[in-house]
Amino acid sequence: MSIIRTLQTTIEDHCPSFDFEIALEWLSDTRFLNRSEKERENMCGRYFFDLSSRELKDYYDQVIPNATSKQIRVGYNEIFPSNHVVTLAVNQESKIVPGVTKWGFHGFKKGQLMINARAETVEEKKTFSKAFRETRCVFPLSGFYEWDSEKRKLLFTLSESDVFYLGGFYRIHKTGAGFETESIIMTTKPNESVSSIHDRMPLIIQKDHIEKWITELDFARNYLTAGMPELCRTEVTK
Secondary structure, three states, X not given: OOXXXXXXXXXXXXXXXXXXXXXXXXXXXXXXXOOOHXXXXXXXXXXXXXXXXXXXXXXXXXXXXXXXXXXXXXXXXEEXXXXXXXXXXXXXXXXXXXXXXXXXXXXXXXXXXXXXXXXXXXXXXHHHHHHHHHOEEEEEEOEEEEEOOOOOEEEXXXXXXXXXXXXXEEEEEEEOOEEEEEEEEEEEOOOHHHHOOXXXXXXXXXXXXXXHHHHOHHHHHHHOOXXXXXXXXXXXXX
16 A cells, blocks of 8 residues: 555544545645745736826826936836835825835845735734735736746736726835835735636725725725635736
8 A cells, every 4th residue: 555545544544524635636736836835825926017008107107207316217017026116005185196115025034025915814914014004005007917837927907997906005114225115915815717826816906995995994904805806817928
Protein backbone atom coordinates (compact mmCIF):
# COMPACT_ATOMS: atom_id res chain seq x y z
CA MET A 1 0.00 0.00 0.00
CA SER A 2 1.30 3.48 -0.88
CA ILE A 3 2.20 6.06 1.75
CA ILE A 4 -0.80 8.18 0.71
CA ARG A 5 -3.25 5.29 1.11
CA THR A 6 -1.73 4.35 4.46
CA LEU A 7 -2.22 7.94 5.57
CA GLN A 8 -5.80 7.83 4.29
CA THR A 9 -6.59 4.69 6.30
CA THR A 10 -5.05 6.15 9.45
CA ILE A 11 -6.98 9.44 9.14
CA GLU A 12 -10.30 7.76 8.36
CA ASP A 13 -9.91 5.38 11.32
CA HIS A 14 -9.55 8.32 13.69
CA CYS A 15 -11.86 10.79 11.92
CA PRO A 16 -14.57 9.05 9.86
CA SER A 17 -16.13 12.35 8.73
CA PHE A 18 -12.92 13.56 7.06
CA ASP A 19 -13.18 13.44 3.23
CA PHE A 20 -9.67 12.45 2.21
CA GLU A 21 -10.38 12.45 -1.55
CA ILE A 22 -11.54 16.06 -1.52
CA ALA A 23 -8.52 17.08 0.54
CA LEU A 24 -6.20 15.31 -1.90
CA GLU A 25 -7.85 17.01 -4.87
CA TRP A 26 -7.43 20.43 -3.23
CA LEU A 27 -3.75 19.79 -2.47
CA SER A 28 -3.07 18.79 -6.07
CA ASP A 29 -4.78 21.87 -7.52
CA THR A 30 -2.11 23.57 -9.63
CA ARG A 31 -3.65 26.97 -8.94
CA PHE A 32 -2.26 26.60 -5.42
CA LEU A 33 0.87 24.57 -6.10
CA ASN A 34 2.17 27.03 -8.68
CA ARG A 35 1.82 30.08 -6.45
CA SER A 36 3.98 31.34 -3.66
CA GLU A 37 2.36 32.12 -0.32
CA LYS A 38 2.61 35.83 -1.14
CA GLU A 39 0.85 35.35 -4.49
CA ARG A 40 -1.94 33.31 -2.90
CA GLU A 41 -2.62 36.09 -0.39
CA ASN A 42 -2.48 38.98 -2.86
CA MET A 43 -4.82 39.48 -5.74
CA CYS A 44 -5.27 42.25 -8.25
CA GLY A 45 -1.49 42.66 -8.28
CA ARG A 46 -1.71 44.65 -11.50
CA TYR A 47 -4.47 46.64 -13.11
CA PHE A 48 -5.25 48.58 -16.28
CA PHE A 49 -5.79 52.35 -16.36
CA ASP A 50 -6.74 53.15 -19.96
CA LEU A 51 -6.28 56.78 -20.98
CA SER A 52 -8.49 56.25 -24.02
CA SER A 53 -11.38 56.35 -21.53
CA ARG A 54 -12.63 59.94 -21.33
CA GLU A 55 -13.48 59.52 -17.64
CA LEU A 56 -10.05 58.17 -16.66
CA LYS A 57 -8.27 60.73 -18.85
CA ASP A 58 -10.16 63.50 -17.05
CA TYR A 59 -9.03 62.20 -13.64
CA TYR A 60 -5.48 61.88 -14.93
CA ASP A 61 -5.37 65.39 -16.39
CA GLN A 62 -6.57 66.86 -13.10
CA VAL A 63 -3.69 65.39 -11.07
CA ILE A 64 -0.83 65.80 -13.55
CA PRO A 65 0.02 69.50 -12.92
CA ASN A 66 0.58 69.01 -9.18
CA ALA A 67 2.34 65.65 -9.69
CA THR A 68 4.67 67.13 -12.31
CA SER A 69 5.60 70.00 -9.99
CA LYS A 70 6.69 67.37 -7.43
CA GLN A 71 8.49 65.28 -10.07
CA ILE A 72 6.08 62.38 -9.57
CA ARG A 73 5.28 60.11 -12.52
CA VAL A 74 1.65 58.99 -12.38
CA GLY A 75 1.08 55.50 -13.79
CA TYR A 76 -1.22 54.62 -16.67
CA ASN A 77 -1.86 51.60 -18.91
CA GLU A 78 -0.58 48.61 -16.88
CA ILE A 79 -0.24 49.61 -13.23
CA PHE A 80 2.15 47.83 -10.86
CA PRO A 81 2.51 47.89 -7.05
CA SER A 82 4.60 50.88 -5.84
CA ASN A 83 3.42 53.00 -8.81
CA HIS A 84 1.95 56.42 -8.11
CA VAL A 85 -1.69 56.09 -9.13
CA VAL A 86 -4.89 58.09 -9.42
CA THR A 87 -7.28 57.59 -6.50
CA LEU A 88 -10.45 59.44 -5.47
CA ALA A 89 -10.89 60.71 -1.93
CA VAL A 90 -12.38 63.62 0.00
CA ASN A 91 -10.49 66.92 0.16
CA GLN A 92 -10.46 69.60 2.85
CA GLU A 93 -13.60 71.11 1.36
CA SER A 94 -15.40 67.73 1.74
CA LYS A 95 -15.50 67.17 -2.03
CA ILE A 96 -14.62 63.92 -3.78
CA VAL A 97 -11.64 64.70 -6.00
CA PRO A 98 -8.86 62.79 -7.79
CA GLY A 99 -5.44 62.75 -6.19
CA VAL A 100 -2.22 60.76 -6.33
CA THR A 101 -1.22 57.98 -3.93
CA LYS A 102 1.54 55.39 -4.02
CA TRP A 103 0.03 51.92 -4.29
CA GLY A 104 1.15 49.79 -1.34
CA PHE A 105 1.87 50.23 2.37
CA HIS A 106 5.50 49.77 3.31
CA GLY A 107 5.82 46.99 5.87
CA PHE A 108 8.09 46.50 8.85
CA LYS A 109 10.61 44.45 6.86
CA LYS A 110 12.87 46.03 4.26
CA GLY A 111 11.32 45.72 0.82
CA GLN A 112 7.95 44.54 2.17
CA LEU A 113 4.97 46.08 0.37
CA MET A 114 1.37 45.36 1.33
CA ILE A 115 -0.98 46.00 -1.60
CA ASN A 116 -4.21 44.32 -0.40
CA ALA A 117 -6.31 44.23 2.75
CA ARG A 118 -8.93 41.57 3.40
CA ALA A 119 -12.46 42.91 3.96
CA GLU A 120 -13.14 40.28 6.62
CA THR A 121 -10.28 41.33 8.91
CA VAL A 122 -9.41 44.93 7.99
CA GLU A 123 -10.43 46.39 11.37
CA GLU A 124 -8.59 43.66 13.26
CA LYS A 125 -5.23 44.65 11.75
CA LYS A 126 -3.43 47.47 13.54
CA THR A 127 -1.66 48.49 10.32
CA PHE A 128 -4.98 48.94 8.49
CA SER A 129 -7.72 49.73 10.99
CA LYS A 130 -7.18 53.47 11.48
CA ALA A 131 -6.78 54.18 7.75
CA PHE A 132 -9.88 52.15 6.91
CA ARG A 133 -11.95 54.01 9.47
CA GLU A 134 -10.71 57.51 8.63
CA THR A 135 -9.27 57.78 5.10
CA ARG A 136 -11.04 55.58 2.58
CA CYS A 137 -10.63 56.04 -1.17
CA VAL A 138 -11.44 54.35 -4.47
CA PHE A 139 -9.22 53.31 -7.37
CA PRO A 140 -10.72 54.10 -10.78
CA LEU A 141 -9.62 51.67 -13.50
CA SER A 142 -10.53 49.85 -16.68
CA GLY A 143 -9.87 46.32 -15.39
CA PHE A 144 -7.50 44.16 -13.37
CA TYR A 145 -5.21 41.30 -14.29
CA GLU A 146 -4.89 37.77 -12.99
CA TRP A 147 -3.17 34.61 -14.23
CA ASP A 148 -4.78 31.19 -14.54
CA SER A 149 -3.21 27.80 -13.76
CA GLU A 150 -1.67 27.68 -17.25
CA LYS A 151 0.04 31.05 -16.71
CA ARG A 152 -2.28 32.81 -19.15
CA LYS A 153 -2.75 36.51 -18.41
CA LEU A 154 -6.41 37.49 -18.04
CA LEU A 155 -8.05 40.90 -17.93
CA PHE A 156 -11.22 41.20 -15.83
CA THR A 157 -13.61 43.98 -16.83
CA LEU A 158 -17.18 45.10 -16.20
CA SER A 159 -19.47 44.46 -19.17
CA GLU A 160 -21.70 47.50 -18.74
CA SER A 161 -18.98 50.12 -18.32
CA ASP A 162 -15.40 50.81 -19.44
CA VAL A 163 -14.59 52.15 -15.95
CA PHE A 164 -15.20 50.75 -12.49
CA TYR A 165 -13.95 51.45 -8.98
CA LEU A 166 -12.21 49.41 -6.29
CA GLY A 167 -12.58 50.18 -2.61
CA GLY A 168 -9.49 51.02 -0.63
CA PHE A 169 -7.93 53.38 1.88
CA TYR A 170 -4.77 55.42 2.32
CA ARG A 171 -2.42 56.76 4.94
CA ILE A 172 0.26 59.43 5.12
CA HIS A 173 3.43 57.57 6.04
CA LYS A 174 6.75 59.02 7.18
CA THR A 175 9.70 57.80 5.15
CA GLY A 176 13.41 58.62 5.07
CA ALA A 177 12.73 61.12 2.32
CA GLY A 178 9.77 62.80 4.00
CA PHE A 179 6.11 61.80 3.78
CA GLU A 180 4.36 59.51 1.30
CA THR A 181 0.63 59.00 0.75
CA GLU A 182 0.26 55.23 0.46
CA SER A 183 -2.86 53.31 -0.58
CA ILE A 184 -4.24 49.77 -0.50
CA ILE A 185 -6.88 47.88 -2.51
CA MET A 186 -9.37 45.83 -0.50
CA THR A 187 -10.32 42.27 -1.40
CA THR A 188 -13.29 40.04 -0.65
CA LYS A 189 -14.55 36.54 -1.37
CA PRO A 190 -14.82 35.90 -5.12
CA ASN A 191 -18.04 35.36 -7.01
CA GLU A 192 -18.41 32.77 -9.79
CA SER A 193 -16.83 34.98 -12.42
CA VAL A 194 -13.50 35.01 -10.54
CA SER A 195 -13.46 31.97 -8.23
CA SER A 196 -12.08 29.52 -10.80
CA ILE A 197 -8.99 31.75 -11.17
CA HIS A 198 -8.39 33.11 -7.66
CA ASP A 199 -9.76 32.70 -4.14
CA ARG A 200 -10.06 36.49 -3.72
CA MET A 201 -11.42 39.38 -5.78
CA PRO A 202 -11.18 43.15 -5.33
CA LEU A 203 -13.97 44.97 -3.53
CA ILE A 204 -15.87 46.75 -6.30
CA ILE A 205 -17.69 49.95 -5.35
CA GLN A 206 -20.70 50.95 -7.44
CA LYS A 207 -20.26 54.44 -8.87
CA ASP A 208 -23.32 55.82 -7.11
CA HIS A 209 -21.97 54.50 -3.79
CA ILE A 210 -18.54 56.14 -3.98
CA GLU A 211 -19.39 59.15 -1.83
CA LYS A 212 -20.96 57.03 0.91
CA TRP A 213 -18.05 54.58 0.82
CA ILE A 214 -15.59 57.42 1.35
CA THR A 215 -17.54 59.53 3.86
CA GLU A 216 -19.76 57.16 5.90
CA LEU A 217 -18.03 54.54 8.06
CA ASP A 218 -21.16 52.52 8.84
CA PHE A 219 -21.96 52.30 5.14
CA ALA A 220 -18.40 51.17 4.39
CA ARG A 221 -18.52 48.51 7.11
CA ASN A 222 -21.78 47.11 5.72
CA TYR A 223 -20.42 47.20 2.18
CA LEU A 224 -17.60 44.83 3.11
CA THR A 225 -20.03 41.91 2.81
CA ALA A 226 -21.87 43.14 -0.30
CA GLY A 227 -22.24 40.87 -3.31
CA MET A 228 -19.90 41.69 -6.18
CA PRO A 229 -20.96 42.16 -9.83
CA GLU A 230 -20.22 39.48 -12.40
CA LEU A 231 -17.13 40.28 -14.46
CA CYS A 232 -16.00 39.44 -17.97
CA ARG A 233 -12.53 38.06 -18.63
CA THR A 234 -10.41 38.03 -21.76
CA GLU A 235 -7.00 36.57 -22.39
CA VAL A 236 -4.22 39.12 -22.95
CA THR A 237 -1.97 37.82 -25.71
CA LYS A 238 0.56 40.62 -26.08
